[in-house]
Amino acid sequence: MGFWVWFVCVILGWFLFKKKKKIIENKDGIPKGNLGWPFFGETLQFISSGYSSRPVTFMDKRKSLYGNVFKTNILGTPIIVSTDSEVNKVILQNHGNIFTPAYPKSITELLGTYSILRMKGNVQRRLHTIIGAFLRSPQLKAQITKDIQNTVQLRLANWNNNSPLHFQTEAKQITFEVLVKVLMSVGPGKELETLKREFEEFIKALICIPIKLPGTRLYKSLKAREKLLKIVGKIVEERKSRVGEKGAPRDAVDVLLQDHSENQGLPLDFISSHIIELMIPGEETVPTAMTLAVKFLGDCPRALAQLMEENMKLKKEKDGSGEEYTWTDYMSLQFTQNVISETLRMANIVNGVWRKAQKDVKIKDYLIPQGWCVLASFISVHMDEKNYANPHEFDPWRWEENLSATNNHNFTPFGGGQRLCPGVELTRLEISIFLHHLVTTYRWEAEKDEIVHFPTVKMRRKLPITVTTLSS
Numbered sequence: 001m002g003f004w005v006w007f008v009c010v011i012l013g014w015f016l017f018k019k020k021k022k023i024i025e026n027k028d029g030i031p032k033g034n035l036g037w038p039f040f041g042e043t044l045q046f047i048s049s050g051y052s053s054r055p056v057t058f059m060d061k062r063k064s065l066y067g068n069v070f071k072t073n074i075l076g077t078p079i080i081v082s083t084d085s086e087v088n089k090v091i092l093q094n095h096g097n098i099f100t101p102a103y104p105k106s107i108t109e110l111l112g113t114y115s116i117l118r119m120k121g122n123v124q125r126r127l128h129t130i131i132g133a134f135l136r137s138p139q140l141k142a143q144i145t146k147d148i149q150n151t152v153q154l155r156l157a158n159w160n161n162n163s164p165l166h167f168q169t170e171a172k173q174i175t176f177e178v179l180v181k182v183l184m185s186v187g188p189g190k191e192l193e194t195l196k197r198e199f200e201e202f203i204k205a206l207i208c209i210p211i212k213l214p215g216t217r218l219y220k221s222l223k224a225r226e227k228l229l230k231i232v233g234k235i236v237e238e239r240k241s242r243v244g245e246k247g248a249p250r251d252a253v254d255v256l257l258q259d260h261s262e263n264q265g266l267p268l269d270f271i272s273s274h275i276i277e278l279m280i281p282g283e284e285t286v287p288t289a290m291t292l293a294v295k296f297l298g299d300c301p302r303a304l305a306q307l308m309e310e311n312m313k314l315k316k317e318k319d320g321s322g323e324e325y326t327w328t329d330y331m332s333l334q335f336t337q338n339v340i341s342e343t344l345r346m347a348n349i350v351n352g353v354w355r356k357a358q359k360d361v362k363i364k365d366y367l368i369p370q371g372w373c374v375l376a377s378f379i380s381v382h383m384d385e386k387n388y389a390n391p392h393e394f395d396p397w398r399w400e401e402n403l404s405a406t407n408n409h410n411f412t413p414f415g416g417g418q419r420l421c422p423g424v425e426l427t428r429l430e431i432s433i434f435l436h437h438l439v440t441t442y443r444w445e446a447e448k449d450e451i452v453h454f455p456t457v458k459m460r461r462k463l464p465i466t467v468t469t470l471s472s
């Protein structure tokens with residue numbers, strides 16, 4: 001009896017799947033593609049290419065079969081993938097608010113309702129504007145340049161000649177300290193360590209099975225979020241009592257407390273939650289970019305030599321004049337900026353963005369039906385030889401030609417349009433400062449390691465290196 005019920009269910013399920021598939025496939029203009037197996041779709045192929053050294057293979061294969069925009073089914077969701085930079089541009093610009101962010105369930109559970117990454121419409125625009133204005137403000141740039149420099153120099157001073165260290169862990173320590181300073185002015189000490197510990201626990205569930213029972217990953221992470229909310233809530237309360245004090249905002253907490261653009265100020269619990277969620281996009285991305293820059297430079301001695309030459313010149317000038325470094329000094333190191341652009345192109349730390357169409361929309365003759373998810377794939381554009389010759393080669397010199405790192409829809413490591421990352425300049429500054437002090441202080445030898453691309457980009461062995469001071 002049990003067998004027959006099971007058998008009938010399988011046949012019925014298969015029949016319904018086929019019917020749904022046919023309806024989907026016959027709709028005019030829907031991109032070609034293969035929805036794969038019921039429920040699993042093409043998830044296995046997607047994940048296994050993520051684990052390989054060429055994660056773009058999944059996209060490339062389908063692109064050659066079905067064209068630049070195709071449909072597939074990943075993680076139980078039918079999805080339209082765009083590897084076409086013009087289609088991506090329309091999705092990112094999002095005129096008419098047709099596309100809303102779509103993240104897997106574990107991420108939305110963790111993000112909470114106040115996260116800018118989940119928000120849409122006017123609320124997202126308002127927050128995006130105030131956070132972006134602060135992160136780009138001249139006051140922050142002046143202050144944060146010194147802070148980043150101090151953090152980097154202190155950390156580098158702790159490195160010992162000839163003793164191995166895991167570069168990825170070091171980079172994380174530096175960037176977390178900077179992030180927490182920018183967001184809530186917490187300096188080194190016990191509070192910073194607690195924030196780091198709880199945040200690491202919290203972030204572990206970003207990609208996990210979304211079950212919220214005691215003992216599960218998601219449950220533990222949500223508990224860590226509660227603890228974080230308590231710590232940050234205390235900082236916000238304390239600062240609120242000083243909000244009448246004059247002066248430019250010191251950090252993101254001040255910026256959010258001072259915002260009265262909609263008559264009333266933002267609620268305190270909103271601010272605390274938002275501060276925690278602002279840590280998510282900056283916490284892993286910047287150290288990963290730094291780590292990969294060190295990896296790529298280690299594999300390309302000619303680029304490292306030119307980078308050293310440029311940075312040594314600046315160091316000599318500064319040592320000679322006794323002047324302090326400014327934001328502009330670091331950002332005008334042209335070859336260093338090219339190294340950063342090339343690292344971001346190849347690293348694909350955010351390999352694309354997921355959206356959901358709120359109504360039927362046609363872009364270039366492709367129909368994206370209402371309710372469908374769409375993945376604007378950045379990695380496919382960055383690794384397309386039509387856009388970049390020898391795309392798998394680390395070539396910072398390509399940026400000396402006609403390529404621009406801004407206003408170039410073939411280069412979108414920071415997304416674009418409505419949700420363009422507000423941390424672009426901070427990221428570039430942080431990496432420039434770091435590279436400057438690294439190459440003017442140490443030379444390094446890296447052990448063999450490889451880049452892993454799934455679920456997030458990182459070095460398999462955390463990039464073990466051994467450093468020696470340049471003077472020795």
Ligand code: HEM
Nearest residue numbers: 128281282285286289350353413414415419421422423427
């Ligand atoms: C290598 C470093 C970074 C990369 C590659 C990166 C990449 C991105 C991308 C692709 C988006 C767009 C997401 C979307 O369209 O859904 C984004 C959004 C965002 N990023 Fe970054 N990011 C980096 C560093 C930072 C830093 C340091 C901060 C600052 C704390 C930051 C804050 C944000 C915020 C708040 C958003 C959301 C903007 C919105 O939805 O309005 N990011 N980032």
